[in-house]
Amino acid sequence: MEPVRTCVGCRARATRSSLLRVVARDRVPEGQVLVVDETATLPGRGAWLHPSPECFQKAVTRRAFGRALRLDGALDTTTVENRLNGTVNP
Structure with missing residues (x-):
């Protein structure tokens, strides 16, 4: 049986393979x-998200990434947003 995780955007439960894991990295x-x-192998706390722009926007609006990852302050989400929208970073 595959593990089940909760999407931080819509709060629906889904299998781990159907969600994206996101983590915060320091960029000084x-x-x-x-x-x-x-690969869901990076160290640290992770948050799970459906790979859809709708769930991403809900998570941003609810400030769910900061809570799920236990972070204070600003969080740059453009990398994940670009990935979900199909935009490639230069």
Whole structure:
């Protein structure tokens, strides 16, 4: 049986394979940046998200990433947003 996780955007439960794991990485001096953990093996706390722009927007609106990852302050989410929208970073 596959593990079940909760999407931080819509709060629906889903199998781990159907969700994206995101983690925060330090990027000095800008602070924390949110990145997609493709292999679900990066160290640290992770948050799970449906790979849809709708769930991403809900999570941003609810400030769910900061709570799920136990972070204070600003969090740069552009990397994850670009990944979900199909935009490639230069």
